[in-house]
Amino acid sequence: NFARETLSVAADDPDIERHLPLFANRDLITVTSHGAVGGMGSGYWSTHLDRSCPELDGAVVVSSVCFSGAVSRTYGVDDAGQVQATEVEPVNSFALAFLRRGAAAYVGGVDGMHGIYSSRVFEQVLLEGRALGEAVKTLQDRMALEMADRKFAPERLLDLARNDEDQAINTVANLVVYGDPAMRLYPARVERP
Numbered sequence: 001n002f003a004r005e006t007l008s009v010a011a012d013d014p015d016i017e018r019h020l021p022l023f024a025n026r027d028l029i030t031v032t033s034h035g036a037v038g039g040m041g042s043g044y045w046s047t048h049l050d051r052s053c054p055e056l057d058g059a060v061v062v063s064s065v066c067f068s069g070a071v072s073r074t075y076g077v078d079d080a081g082q083v084q085a086t087e088v089e090p091v092n093s094f095a096l097a098f099l100r101r102g103a104a105a106y107v108g109g110v111d112g113m114h115g116i117y118s119s120r121v122f123e124q125v126l127l128e129g130r131a132l133g134e135a136v137k138t139l140q141d142r143m144a145l146e147m148a149d150r151k152f153a154p155e156r157l158l159d160l161a162r163n164d165e166d167q168a169i170n171t172v173a174n175l176v177v178y179g180d181p182a183m184r185l186y187p188a189r190v191e192r193p
Helices: 016-023 046-052 094-100 116-129 132-147 154-162 162-175
Strands: 005-011 027-031 059-061 073-077 084-087 105-109 175-178
Touching: 016 027, 016 046, 027 116, 027 175, 059 094, 059 116, 094 105, 105 116, 105 132, 116 132, 116 175, 132 175
Parallel strands: 005 027, 027 059, 059 105
Antiparallel strands: 073 084, 105 175
16 A cells, blocks of 8 residues: 555646656656756756755655766767767756755656656566666676677677667666655555556
8 A cells, every 4th residue: 555656757748847746746757858967858958846846755766867867967978989078067957856855866867868767667676676786787797698708899888778679778777866765655566467
């Protein structure tokens, strides 16, 4: 029996801030959209959260918004194969905005995301009763096993973000957990109906 409810938020709402009170009293929130360090493409941004979000009272937020786990800088590879760093102001970090509002933990990626992988973290936390770090590590272990047969030069690692077939590897490798990785929201597996 869940004491509180979960919430899933999508973008493209013309009056986005009127829905922010729905974030109150949730154990688990997932945000899904195209986006950037500061927030969802046409949805919530760190400025909305700082201005209008209620206190989150220990909720866990799982994000599949690109770069939304970045808190100080992001890295990319330009067309010449050179690594480029971009500084992030803390006030513009989507992850830090949720933590400033009282979220106990935030799980997201520090680069371009593939939403299905953060969704699997959300499902493992909600349906399997896994701890946050365990949910992320399960995906990273699976990625390592899938990589075991692959042969490529170490310098080719810089190309992972640019090749569609390797997007999953890039995404899973760059998931981060802010908060206690041992935190477990639900004590046991929930049987699906």
